Amino acid sequence: MSVAFEVNGRTVSVQANETTPLLDVLRNELGLKGARYGCGLEQCGSCMVLLDGEPVFACSREVSTVTGRCITTVEALADHPLVQAFLDEQAGQCGYCLSGIVISAKALLDRNPMPERADIIAALEPHLCRCGTHHRIIRAIRRAAGSIREGAPA
Amino acid sequence: MSAVTLPLSVVNNPRPDRWIRFEQGRTVRLSVGKVEIGQGVLTALAQIAAEELDVGLDRIRMVSGDTGAAPDEGSTSSSLSIEVSGASVRLIAAEVRNRVLTRLAQRLNCAPEDIAVVDGAFFRGEVPTGHDYWNFAGEVDLAREADGTAPRKPVEQYRVVGTPIARLDLPAKLTGAAFIHDMVRPDMLHARLLRQPSRGARLAAFDEAAVRRAAGGELRILRRGNFVALASPNETTAQRAAVAAPLHATWDNVRRLEPVQQEAAWLLGQPSDDRRHGDPPADVAGEVFEARYSRGYVAHAAIGPSCALAEYRDGHLTIWTHSQAVYPLRNSLANVLGRTPETITVRHVQGPGCYGHNGADDVALDAALIALEMPDRCIRVQWRREEEFAFEPVGTAQVVHIRAVLDAKGRLRDWTAEIWAATHVQRPAMGGNMLAHEALPQPAPEPRVTEPAEAAGGGGTRNAVPLYDVGTRRILHHLVLRAPVRTSALRGLGAPANVFAIECAMDELAERVGEDPVAYRLSILSNPRARRVIERAAAMAGWQRRGQAGSGQGLGIGFAQYKNRSAYAAVVAEVEVEREVRLNRVWCAADAGLVINPDGARNQLEGGILQSASFTLKEQVRFDEQGISSTDWSLYPILRFSEVPEITCELIEANDQPSLGMGECTIGPTAAAIGNAVAHALGTRIRDLPLTRERIAAALLT
Numbered sequence: 016m017s018v019a020f021e022v023n024g025r026t027v028s029v030q031a032n033e034t035t036p037l038l039d040v041l042r043n044e045l046g047l048k049g050a051r052y053g054c055g056l057e058q059c060g061s062c063m064v065l066l067d068g069e070p071v072f073a074c075s076r077e078v079s080t081v082t083g084r085c086i087t088t089v090e091a092l093a094d095h096p097l098v099q100a101f102l103d104e105q106a107g108q109c110g111y112c113l114s115g116i117v118i119s120a121k122a123l124l125d126r127n128p129m130p131e132r133a134d135i136i137a138a139l140e141p142h143l144c145r146c147g148t149h150h151r152i153i154r155a156i157r158r159a160a161g162s163i164r165e166g167a168p169a
Numbered sequence: 170m171s172a173v174t175l176p177l178s179v180v181n182n183p184r185p186d187r188w189i190r191f192e193q194g195r196t197v198r199l200s201v202g203k204v205e206i207g208q209g210v211l212t213a214l215a216q217i218a219a220e221e222l223d224v225g226l227d228r229i230r231m232v233s234g235d236t237g238a239a240p241d242e243g244s245t246s247s248s249l250s251i252e253v254s255g256a257s258v259r260l261i262a263a264e265v266r267n268r269v270l271t272r273l274a275q276r277l278n279c280a281p282e283d284i285a286v287v288d289g290a291f292f293r294g295e296v297p298t299g300h301d302y303w304n305f306a307g308e309v310d311l312a313r314e315a316d317g318t319a320p321r322k323p324v325e326q327y328r329v330v331g332t333p334i335a336r337l338d339l340p341a342k343l344t345g346a347a348f349i350h351d352m353v354r355p356d357m358l359h360a361r362l363l364r365q366p367s368r369g370a371r372l373a374a375f376d377e378a379a380v381r382r383a384a385g386g387e388l389r390i391l392r393r394g395n396f397v398a399l400a401s402p403n404e405t406t407a408q409r410a411a412v413a414a415p416l417h418a419t420w421d422n423v424r425r426l427e428p429v430q431q432e433a434a435w436l437l438g439q440p441s442d443d444r445r446h447g448d449p450p451a452d453v454a455g456e457v458f459e460a461r462y463s464r465g466y467v468a469h470a471a472i473g474p475s476c477a478l479a480e481y482r483d484g485h486l487t488i489w490t491h492s493q494a495v496y497p498l499r500n501s502l503a504n505v506l507g508r509t510p511e512t513i514t515v516r517h518v519q520g521p522g523c524y525g526h527n528g529a530d531d532v533a534l535d536a537a538l539i540a541l542e543m544p545d546r547c548i549r550v551q552w553r554r555e556e557e558f559a560f561e562p563v564g565t566a567q568v569v570h571i572r573a574v575l576d577a578k579g580r581l582r583d584w585t586a587e588i589w590a591a592t593h594v595q596r597p598a599m600g601g602n603m604l605a606h607e608a609l610p611q612p613a614p615e616p617r618v619t620e621p622a623e624a625a626g627g628g629g630t631r632n633a634v635p636l637y638d639v640g641t642r643r644i645l646h647h648l649v650l651r652a653p654v655r656t657s658a659l660r661g662l663g664a665p666a667n668v669f670a671i672e673c674a675m676d677e678l679a680e681r682v683g684e685d686p687v688a689y690r691l692s693i694l695s696n697p698r699a700r701r702v703i704e705r706a707a708a709m710a711g712w713q714r715r716g717q718a719g720s721g722q723g724l725g726i727g728f729a730q731y732k733n734r735s736a737y738a739a740v741v742a743e744v745e746v747e748r749e750v751r752l753n754r755v756w757c758a759a760d761a762g763l764v765i766n767p768d769g770a771r772n773q774l775e776g777g778i779l780q781s782a783s784f785t786l787k788e789q790v791r792f793d794e795q796g797i798s799s800t801d802w803s804l805y806p807i808l809r810f811s812e813v814p815e816i817t818c819e820l821i822e823a824n825d826q827p828s829l830g831m832g833e834c835t836i837g838p839t840a841a842a843i844g845n846a847v848a849h850a851l852g853t854r855i856r857d858l859p860l861t862r863e864r865i866a867a868a869l870l871t
Binding site (some may be wrong): 032034036039042043046047048049050052053054055056058059061089090092093098101102105107108109111112113114117127135136137139140142143144145146147148149150151152153 | 206207208209333335336338339340342343345346348350351352372385388390403404405408431470471472473474519520521522551553554768769772775776777778779780782783801802803807808809810811813815816
């Protein structure tokens, strides 16, 4: 079947089996590699994307369910203050989990521009990091919130 | 000329032109055998080269882990990248600079010291000579072997080394394609495996038609003995086939495990290769302290599954891999495939943090086997999550029995650490221990069980000798010959279990003689750098506030010098224990000698603390009859964001000392600090890791 939806502000139409995971479509049909396969079980968060602004696991989401809706991947956030804040804090080691985390952080800051540490932790609960950069990631998100409050375009 | 001890990588690769080339666009190509596995090592090595050559860091272009283009530096492991590769890059860069400047000085009829290098351009006084590395390096022979005699830049003149340069690789990882999983090649086929459930298992029946129906698209099925691959131009199709395949396969002769084998105590009494290191057994008089500590099997559990690409074209096999060891992998592939190494190129591409020998090498063999049967296509293999957990080699369980003899003042006269563990390092070297090899028509023989030499830091014995003044000392090592599952290198090898045992024993000894744990340690520790990190960590944590045991609040300390020769680290943990352990704060002081990149170093300390907290509090590989049963993140939980403590790390300045590897230095001390803090909180000690809710409950009942 043909599935049409919006990705990072662009309307796309792909030929896919309706039960094909959104992640496979993003990565293999649309060349968007920022969302990553980690478990396929909604347990690690590496595949997180925004669906109409809400973070969802792309690994298990059937592509037919996003027809006519808006997907945002980390590729659209290259100029977002979050990415700069992660670089400023050097919040990463291997980096595999980071793109999914940036997506959840973006959703958090969109609804809560002044998150407390507990809010950040709650937003990141779907995510795993194996390298132990958690506290740097939390710091980076607080830093991004600060720079957005100071006027950086989010 | 005095003999210079060259770093191993220079001994093996003495030609400077194999490391450094001056290329177009005023860039410097620095080729290294070590690879980036998330520790920022390529950034640090670039800093060292930029410093020694006096060129801008932005001119350095890194090539790493490529059998066609980079020197053979073995494996990226054991916290040796800065100690060995860093020392090598420094030596080679100094050699290159010296040769070029010496020749230029001859040309200009001046002394080499009269020439200054500014971002790669050569000046005499303030005056440009018109020469630079790019137009003048061709005048000298960079193929002539380095002998290590070129003068190196004094540390006081460093301006790039010692600064917190941002990682070169992070931007791409934050915004899109950056990993081997993201590579796209022409004519790519996505492949998955039907895994042989265990060595020796035979595929008795396989309903290919049913698998094709489940796949729902174009599917090629490759069978060689008990090796079964499923390949499709469409990744979703291949994945569906792989999920369905085990349901349509019948295996004979499958090994059965028992849950009891997942416990470290199972190792006791198994057939073993027994060795003694250190002093002969002694009949020392005094009060005897004995205690037995253990940890279970621990998974690498990389956040992304193992992946490799392979292409076979015109008789040449090219492999893209996130293995830690590209040259050894090439040798292994050559051996298994019956080819010469020259017909194989192995290239490193970055992957998820592996923390040791996981499935990265195995999946490269998977891809190679398929590529040889399907030439002129690129074969991309990505393991499934359950495959990663069930089939990667895991870190072995370990039991450590401490026996100490005390004098009348409670000081140590004799020390024995008796260790039971399977092998800690079974990396594929010449074909051994590669998973798919076991499934081929001529399967690999059982790998011969070996361990790293004591001179290389040992495996199960790593850090088993305390740095404390313990009198006569020995290690009794029982290398268990047949583990229930494949075991291999995991961050720190035997050090985490040994440091946990030693440092818990130190607290138990202090308690026995009625002394404060920090004071007791310092009373038997003469090494000044060791003393300094312990004193500093205790001060940072406000150790003097430590209260009575059994209050539910605990403060504990752990210390080690990794391998007794790399970085020193002392860690203090603050916990609260009710039904489970809540790790609230961690302080760490470390001494790693000259630090190349302080922020990168701190990131390693912090990451090691959090990963060790995860190992210590939560992680154990579980078995059932079929094999490893902890095959997803709910069955193998790791530390979550809600469980992360506050962390404060300090690097002790020691720029006049050689750089010490520090990627693994906090793993053991953190485990011990948490273990001691929990014992302090409970007023009773748990000697077996992980410190799960069940073990806390059991301890509270006693």
